[in-house]
Amino acid sequence: MKLFKLWLSMIALWAAAPFALAQTEISFFYPVAVGGPVTKIIDGYAADFEKENPGIKVKPIYAGTYQETIVKALTAHKSGEPPVTSVLLSTDMFTLIDEDAIVPIDNFATTAEDKAWLASFYPAFMQNSRTGGKTWGVPFQRSTIVLYWNKELFKEAGLDPNKPPATWAEMVSYAQKLTKKDASGKITQYGVQIPSSGFPYWLFQGLTTENDAILMNDAGNEVYFDKPGVIDALQYWIDLSKKHNVHPPGITEWGTTPRDFFEKKIAMMWTTTGNLTNVKNNAKFDFGVAMLPAAKKRGSPTGGGNFYIFKKSSPAQQQAAFKFIKWITSPAHAAQWGIDTGYVAVRADAFETPAMKQYVASFPPAAVARDQLQFAVAEFSTHDNQRVTKALNDGLQAALTGTKTAEQAMKDAQVEATRLLRSYK
């Protein structure tokens, strides 16, 4: 038996000889949520990183949508072999902490240089990455909501094509001019569309933030759905279709919203900055991108994914993953990632790189999301996140389809969310 072990280790040594002695392999799960050759880009980054860091081997694994990726990562965690690192929704932070699946980034960022690196991200993105005084995620592919408008339709309606609505009142009055009816009185073109399928809470958070209301506390164990500011924001959304008739009735589909915009069925739409490249390639007309209009102030939630480091990996792997994350979020790479995909570069100094400066100069809409970040808030996220979010989503859809009043819907959602969160107090 001893001899056999010796023999085995000799074989292993011989096999490993051509490689550097301490080769650390890090597996890395990532989702793809926007168009474009994302897998190719990621593989390219991994290869570049390996060239600069010969001791580390990065194994990027494409894992589907965000939802599929967290299913795979958490299932792997429960079976004892999680990926070393993964890009997952920033809002999954509480879920991952509750599952005891991840370790705080502070464990690794110990030097002054590392701490400076952690401090360099836009604060709006860090809001979803920190809780209880610890940093759990590193912003990577992040986005916000912006307003896209069709300049041609603005001109037809007698509006200044270069002036998007800046306030809620303006958005309604513009939308009234932009809503067209045919001879029989049927509406053929709506002024504005805020999609409400799948994850209406995210777009709703744009409205509540502008109305100077917040939906949850930092600890993620309390929500404020039934506050007047929140109910008013929902009433505004309902009124767009019920009262002003400038927004399509019922639930509007997130996936077909860009298409509605291309088909000129809507003149303005609210959607993610991640759609920028899509709209740029498919809109057959001149379009503009603007910050969301203000009620009491400007505002939008952030969205998208963070890097997390998993607990059950070896310390050497975790260190290697930390090195990789630091590398891929350095100013030059963050800028490149933003240009390649349409995501907002996650740190201010990325916008100072020559490549990014040139890109923004040739395509100014790319800077809108960045400029909006100073008004941005953390995306809605609590403990038992998906369940609490569902309570909010169900309430919003009930109100938008007219089965409940705004007030009733938000009160019901508040009761349900409070019940779900009682064990996290």
Next chain:
Amino acid sequence: MSGEAAAMPASVTPAAAARLRASVQGWLLLLPAAALLALFTHYPTIATFWHSFFSTPKGARGSVFVGMDNYRQMIDDPIFWQVLKNNAYFALGTIPLSIGLALLMAVWVNGRLAGKGALRLAYFTPTVLPMIAVANIWLFFYTPQYGLFEQVVGAFGFTAPNFLGTKDTVLASLIVVAVWKEAGFFMIFYLAALQQMSPSLAEAAAIEGASRWYFFRRVTFPLLMPTTLFVLVNAIINSFRLVDHIVVMTKGGPDNASALLLYYVYEVGFRFWDSAYAAALTMVLLLMLGALAVGQFLFLDRKVHYR
């Protein structure tokens, strides 16, 4: 069998040895399928049943025995009752319609008509298409303002509702997709059964002067009963098995109006990470399907005419 083998004396008659060989061979042939079934069907079923009596482990908090708590939670869960109701409507909407259509199409393409090969293929096409692609196509059919249905209805001067965005129409819209998808598949079974039917029956009926409807009602349909039973079992299972369309088209919305039981199980298990409650929900689904299958084979079987 093992008892028989153990009791076997040292000297065995050739006949007994041959019998033993045959039965060992039979069991060996069954083994791969039985092993796979046990591994991927029976074991998970028992494990799910077991887990449904425990709490969901969360991080440091391990799983503890909670008895019927998960089932009690179900009784208090309004969404569970809503999806159950939705699923009942969905089953009632899809099953009779898809079976009726399948039968109609099968009789139609079984007759002598030009281009019946192409017609059969056309009816079968929806079954071949991948579910996700199909759902994405239908998503655009249902789109308000410029979707296919809106354009058709609009040509007559009406406005179509926002099919997937209104609580009253969303489930019916999903039923239409499911019927469209399944009728062609069931048609194949009916067609196969019709092709096996002896033409002499039709000839005899024609000589007797029976009308086509009478012949169908009294001869064809009763002879198709075994097929109908098989198709019915499949249709019921399918109506409880639909997930893909919902994920693509509605995500169960608006406000749970289109959520079905299996979709809810997925949501609880893999979005809420409440595996214990998901296990309890799965047991309900299994029990319901099991009861339906047993009921069908016990009661309907007697009324079915086998040749």
